[in-house]
Amino acid sequence: MTSPPEKITIKCPDCGHVYEDWWRPSINLMIDDFDEAYITDATSSVCPVCGFRVQHGGLVVGKDGVFNVEGN
Incomplete structure (x- = not known):
């Protein structure tokens, strides 16, 4: 589930x-x-002042069922 x-x-x-x-x-x-x-967009944020992208990470289960950790 998402x-x-x-x-x-x-x-x-x-x-x-x-x-x-x-x-x-x-x-x-x-x-x-x-x-x-x-x-x-769902696993990171962009600072509205300087544009730096902050990676939050997140678990993404692919369409093939493989678990991937995003943003790390």
Whole structure:
């Protein structure tokens, strides 16, 4: 099962700006048909001040049933 989106607070490791965003701790592509862009958005955040992408990680189960850890 794909986990529901969760709100998170992030402190950018590059510029120190604190901002709110969301992520999905797990995504199951055997059930949901998300594209790569959505998976990137669901497992990372982009600082609105400096543009630094913070990787949150996340468990993605591929359409073939293989478990992958994204964003690490």
